[in-house]
Amino acid sequence: MKIFSSHQIYQADKSTIQKEQITSDALMERAATQLFEWMHARLRGTQVNIKLFCGIGNNGGDGLVLARKLHEHGYSIHVFVVNYSDKRSEDFLLNLERLKDGKVWPDFINNDSGLPNISESDIVVDAIFGIGLNRVPDDWVGNLIAHINASNAFTLSVDVPSGLPVDRSPWEPSYVIRSSYVLSFQLPKLIFFLPETGAYANQWELLDIGLDAEFIAKTETDFELIGRPEILPKYRPRSKFSHKGTYGHAVIIGGSYGKIGAVQLACNACLSVGCGLVTAVVPKCGYHSLQTAVPEAMVLTGSRDKIISRIEIPFSPTAVGIGVGMGKDEDTVQALAVYLKGSGAPMVIDADALNILSENRDLLKDIPEMSILTPHPKELERLIGPWTSDFEMLDKAKSFADRYNLVVVIKGAHTITLYNGKGYVNTTGNPGMATAGSGDVLTGMVAGLLAQGYPPAEAAIFGVYLHGLAGDIGASKNGYEALKASIIVDNIGSAYSELFRKPEAEQKENPR
Numbered sequence: 001m002k003i004f005s006s007h008q009i010y011q012a013d014k015s016t017i018q019k020e021q022i023t024s025d026a027l028m029e030r031a032a033t034q035l036f037e038w039m040h041a042r043l044r045g046t047q048v049n050i051k052l053f054c055g056i057g058n059n060g061g062d063g064l065v066l067a068r069k070l071h072e073h074g075y076s077i078h079v080f081v082v083n084y085s086d087k088r089s090e091d092f093l094l095n096l097e098r099l100k101d102g103k104v105w106p107d108f109i110n111n112d113s114g115l116p117n118i119s120e121s122d123i124v125v126d127a128i129f130g131i132g133l134n135r136v137p138d139d140w141v142g143n144l145i146a147h148i149n150a151s152n153a154f155t156l157s158v159d160v161p162s163g164l165p166v167d168r169s170p171w172e173p174s175y176v177i178r179s180s181y182v183l184s185f186q187l188p189k190l191i192f193f194l195p196e197t198g199a200y201a202n203q204w205e206l207l208d209i210g211l212d213a214e215f216i217a218k219t220e221t222d223f224e225l226i227g228r229p230e231i232l233p234k235y236r237p238r239s240k241f242s243h244k245g246t247y248g249h250a251v252i253i254g255g256s257y258g259k260i261g262a263v264q265l266a267c268n269a270c271l272s273v274g275c276g277l278v279t280a281v282v283p284k285c286g287y288h289s290l291q292t293a294v295p296e297a298m299v300l301t302g303s304r305d306k307i308i309s310r311i312e313i314p315f316s317p318t319a320v321g322i323g324v325g326m327g328k329d330e331d332t333v334q335a336l337a338v339y340l341k342g343s344g345a346p347m348v349i350d351a352d353a354l355n356i357l358s359e360n361r362d363l364l365k366d367i368p369e370m371s372i373l374t375p376h377p378k379e380l381e382r383l384i385g386p387w388t389s390d391f392e393m394l395d396k397a398k399s400f401a402d403r404y405n406l407v408v409v410i411k412g413a414h415t416i417t418l419y420n421g422k423g424y425v426n427t428t429g430n431p432g433m434a435t436a437g438s439g440d441v442l443t444g445m446v447a448g449l450l451a452q453g454y455p456p457a458e459a460a461i462f463g464v465y466l467h468g469l470a471g472d473i474g475a476s477k478n479g480y481e482a483l484k485a486s487i488i489v490d491n492i493g494s495a496y497s498e499l500f501r502k503p504e505a506e507q508k509e510n511p512r
């Protein structure tokens with residue numbers, strides 16, 4: 001699903017109005033009807049106090065239409081117009097009149113008004129600012145927002161939490177509504193997925209308001225949300241007349257004394273994702289444990305016992321995963337430097353290999369093009385330097401990926417894969433996956449997909465999705481706390497099955 005910028009949302013709005021030959025207030029009516037139906041389906045006439053805070057633009061207009069409909073259905077409402085500007089939108093004014101026609105008289109809040117009473121048991125509808133916010137709210141508006149937050153009332157935001165700009169980080173965090181729930185119109189907003197801004201919109205849902213489908217389909221966006229519909233076409237089916245050689249030979253390079261488990265996890269993940277053959281390259285101390293723990297894998301060791309000091313592979317691997325548990329010994333740095341120069345295989349670079357690159361920046365130019373880097377935010381910061389906002393982080397990471405022609409996977413609650421100027425935002429995964437070895441599993445999975453011939457960006461996007469899905473299935477059986485990395489590996493098979501599970505309705509109609 002595409003993630004539009006605010007500019008693109010306005011264009012979609014315009015295109016819909018033109019194509020359907022409707023007025024803009026008809027689209028507002030349609031949008032607010034969806035809001036009303038959502039609330040009505042849940043409240044079913046419950047007599048709770050609903051306090052609607054409406055700005056003077058179209059977000060406020062949505063709030064006014066919602067107020068009218070709630071009133072018509074007998075709900076107990078109180079409407080406040082947050083009068084932050086004289087430039088009221090036409091559709092706001094039109095709906096203000098319609099509301100008054102229905103004998104609802106809003107209270108106007110100005111910069112010299114007191115703060116209204118809000119009790120914890122009220123429902124607040126937040127329709128102060130929508131995607132039109134383009135500067136920091138005035139202090140009195142910000143204070144009203146902070147007052148709403150302090151009330152602890154259930155706060156339902158229309159389209160976006162008020163005070164949260166859609167294309168940058170907030171000017172003043174305390175002037176942003178902390179929504180209990182956001183009902184956003186049709187298209188997901190990037191701010192829902194970034195660590196800095198996602199907290200304001202912990203729970204959200206999209207309401208389909210029938211925006212021009214053709215316009216949406218043809219518009220190129222900088223970001224895309226990756227769900228099942230985007231993943232399924234990327235899957236590469238296995239053919240009946242295949243053999244293990246068909247599915248590649250991956251090499252996992254890593255491990256050091258006390259950290260051989262990382263390689264074990266990566267090898268298991270690599271095999272479970274469908275790779276034909278897997279060889280581990282580890283220091284001598286890892287030989288026996290790996291041969292025992294992963295009998296399917298072959299093991300090569302160098303001359304040193306506790307660290308990797310040379311990487312010599314007597315065949316051409318189809319894909320390489322490098323860095324897990326590897327450490328940063330001076331000899332390991334040398335081994336990596338030599339290996340990077342000589343290797344042409346598609347590569348997943350993780351963990352200590354990333355840290356070595358950050359500390360030896362002259363090696364960056366030797367990374368084979370189209371390699372996949374999988375940093376968590378700290379590793380990313382070491383690579384690209386600090387940032388002051390998530391938006392700046394994305395810009396810097398994109399430039400880095402473009403400069404070296406790489407795929408960069410920024411791990412997090414919503415892992416974002418950057419490639420060729422575009423960001424792919426993952427939707428699977430859960431907090432239980434913030435656990436030791438989870439990243440090693442991802443490295444093994446992506447290397448295994450690369451080895452099977454998935455193009456690098458597809459291997460990254462598909463692998464990240466499947467890893468999250470395996471984690472979700474693992475969490476459904478074990479809970480978040482008990483979810484260990486090996487459980488993620490154990491559920492890779494179920495994750496594949498889940499991908500191809502038919503929706504229930506379809507299953508009933510067509511049981512086979």
Ligand SMILES: NC(=O)C1=CN([C@@H]2O[C@H](COP(=O)(O)OP(=O)(O)OC[C@H]3O[C@@H](n4cnc5c(N)ncnc54)[C@H](OP(=O)(O)O)[C@@H]3O)[C@@H](O)[C@H]2O)[C@@H](O)CC1
Nearest residue numbers: 013028057058059129130131132133134135136137159185
């Ligand atoms: N296609 C869709 O999805 C549909 C969208 N719809 C709805 O429209 C909403 C967008 O409405 P909107 O364009 O009128 O902007 P909104 O956010 O209400 O702000 C109002 C104005 O405030 C101003 N302003 C900005 N910052 C400010 C500040 N700090 N302090 C003071 N003033 C400030 C700024 O005007 P300016 O002063 O810059 O000229 C801005 O124009 C959208 O979120 C959704 O709810 C649906 O109705 C139908 C389908």
Ligand SMILES: [K+]
Nearest residue numbers: 126129160162
């Ligand atoms: K809002």
